[in-house]
Amino acid sequence: MNKHLNDGQLRAALDQELDEAGMNHLEICPTCRKRQTQIKAEMQQTARGLSFLGSPAGQPSPEAKSALVRLYQQNDSRKEISMFKKLFASTTLRVGLAIIVILAVVFSFPQARAFAGQFLNLFRVQQVVVVPVDFTGIQMLTGNDTLGKQVSDLIASSVTTRQDPGAPVTASDAAQASQLTGFTVRVPQGMTPSRFSVENAAAFTFKVDVAKVQALLDESGRSDLMLPTSINGADVSVNIPASVSVAYGTCPDPAAPDTGIGLNSGGSAGRRYPDCVILAEIPTPIVSAPADLNIAQLAQIGLEFTGMTSDQAAAFTQAVDWTSTLVIPLPRNVATYAQVTVDGVTGTLIQRPADDAPQYVLLWVKNGIIYAISSLGTDSQQAIQMANSLP
Amino acid sequence: MDEIFSQESAIQAMKTRKAEAVDPRTRPAEDSLSSQPFEDLFLEHWGPIYRLLVRMTGDPAEAEDLALETFFRLYRQPPKTGEGTNTGGWLYRVATNLALRSIRSAKHRQYYEMSAGKGALEDAPESRPAQILESREDHRMTRLALAKMNPHRAQMLVLRYSGMTYKEIARTLDLSPTSVGPLLLRAEREFEKVYLALTEEEK
Numbered sequence: 001m002n003k004h005l006n007d008g009q010l011r012a013a014l015d016q017e018l019d020e021a022g023m024n025h026l027e028i029c030p031t032c033r034k035r036q037t038q039i040k041a042e043m044q045q046t047a048r049g050l051s052f053l054g055s056p057a058g059q060p061s062p063e064a065k066s067a068l069v070r071l072y073q074q075n076d077s078r079k080e081i082s083m084f085k086k087l088f089a090s091t092t093l094r095v096g097l098a099i100i101v102i103l104a105v106v107f108s109f110p111q112a113r114a115f116a117g118q119f120l121n122l123f124r125v126q127q128v129v130v131v132p133v134d135f136t137g138i139q140m141l142t143g144n145d146t147l148g149k150q151v152s153d154l155i156a157s158s159v160t161t162r163q164d165p166g167a168p169v170t171a172s173d174a175a176q177a178s179q180l181t182g183f184t185v186r187v188p189q190g191m192t193p194s195r196f197s198v199e200n201a202a203a204f205t206f207k208v209d210v211a212k213v214q215a216l217l218d219e220s221g222r223s224d225l226m227l228p229t230s231i232n233g234a235d236v237s238v239n240i241p242a243s244v245s246v247a248y249g250t251c252p253d254p255a256a257p258d259t260g261i262g263l264n265s266g267g268s269a270g271r272r273y274p275d276c277v278i279l280a281e282i283p284t285p286i287v288s289a290p291a292d293l294n295i296a297q298l299a300q301i302g303l304e305f306t307g308m309t310s311d312q313a314a315a316f317t318q319a320v321d322w323t324s325t326l327v328i329p330l331p332r333n334v335a336t337y338a339q340v341t342v343d344g345v346t347g348t349l350i351q352r353p354a355d356d357a358p359q360y361v362l363l364w365v366k367n368g369i370i371y372a373i374s375s376l377g378t379d380s381q382q383a384i385q386m387a388n389s390l391p
Numbered sequence: 392m393d394e395i396f397s398q399e400s401a402i403q404a405m406k407t408r409k410a411e412a413v414d415p416r417t418r419p420a421e422d423s424l425s426s427q428p429f430e431d432l433f434l435e436h437w438g439p440i441y442r443l444l445v446r447m448t449g450d451p452a453e454a455e456d457l458a459l460e461t462f463f464r465l466y467r468q469p470p471k472t473g474e475g476t477n478t479g480g481w482l483y484r485v486a487t488n489l490a491l492r493s494i495r496s497a498k499h500r501q502y503y504e505m506s507a508g509k510g511a512l513e514d515a516p517e518s519r520p521a522q523i524l525e526s527r528e529d530h531r532m533t534r535l536a537l538a539k540m541n542p543h544r545a546q547m548l549v550l551r552y553s554g555m556t557y558k559e560i561a562r563t564l565d566l567s568p569t570s571v572g573p574l575l576l577r578a579e580r581e582f583e584k585v586y587l588a589l590t591e592e593e594k
Binding site for chain 1: 430433434437438441442445446447455458459462463464466467468469470481484485488489491492495526529530532533536539541542543546548549551552553554556557564565566567568569570571572573574575576579580582583586
């Protein structure tokens, strides 16, 4: 080993926890030994301050079997209403939710999915990254409709709408859609759209309330995760520009509830709209958040919530620029994804290969516009051809 | 002997009542529990968890409440089992989180204010009241600093300085053993920064 040891390795060596090769190097390297002496001096005061954590407790622990009896007694006496439900019952408490928890939750509860379009566009998006997750935290919630509704309520009540987009407006063609949205709407060459729908601009703010989000984590069985108090009360403002969705074939009415096409749509929609393909275009939303809001830290907690180990979450968090990346947590068993080259850039193709309800979404970002082509079918090549035929 | 017998009976009675009373929809499924039965886990980890909490909070009564809460959470909603599930590690993570939250709470801050002052003097041997007071004040500031810093890093410090090896920390916090050294150093640096800031605030 010729390379010098890094500070972390030198710290481990102080605890005799470095591997043999590292220890051998340290023995013969004066540069590393000098640096280690500096680190030792640096952490000496900390070590002194924390040393009492290793001292004996001073008194014996209460007898385990008596404690077990008390635990069972507590269980009997605790009311059926959980802490989580109590929090929701309180009218004095405003609710809030951290960004990444929302990202995870929107994929799991039908009631929350209506918010997905807003929350998934929280950043100035320049690229899309899919992260496969297990959703262990969510598993504790799924199948519990009441709790699912409460989660939706939590999301809804933490959001203040500053600009309501209202109902979608129908445009006659790409030119009118461009006029209404304020950007040049691109349509595939050689295809005739069945409808142009323009969604007006929207703006909302949500406030993070650590106590409520922590209650959600606790209730979902993830008391082992802890949110930093520093994010409490943070206001995150989101401005979503006007967008357009261009329909091809027979598609559901975007103004009608529960008829959207996405990875969450059921098999019956696929049977009703077998030839429907929708191209959506939206300029990247703009998010303003307090400068000290540590998005990466929140993201790491969110990723751990979805089942990643701390190491995996930390590695992923460090690899992603959270200010420019739209991260889509994708449950492993639900869908597969692949990177594809479309429209001159790298896109992401997400496919659900279910026999009764196959679906796909092709996502990419170009010149500040997010594009998505989705369909309730299996012919994802059609989406790629459409993307490549955009002028 | 009688006492042990009565405790066993009490536990048995509670268990029977639990099985009858708990709604099957909310009762943890057998297959979601650790392969070790709950009571074995309780008896194995109760002592170490309680002692860790006493050191973290400095308050035996609070530590007992938090330890019971930790195991109650295991009882009510055990972590999903799978390959490499580490229920012991989960218990340590939950216990340290609860303790850090408790230290943050206003009620506990008040307790620290009192214990670092008058109470400490009363308990101090006549010959060394100043040292005892100083030490208690240091502990109070250390606990507050731990509660104020990044929870992950605070956990790392608590586990390391309570005597865990890197391997044990890695297993508890779901990390690779080689990442413990760098993360520990980062945690120590943050602790130092927060501690100094708190000291400045209190001047």
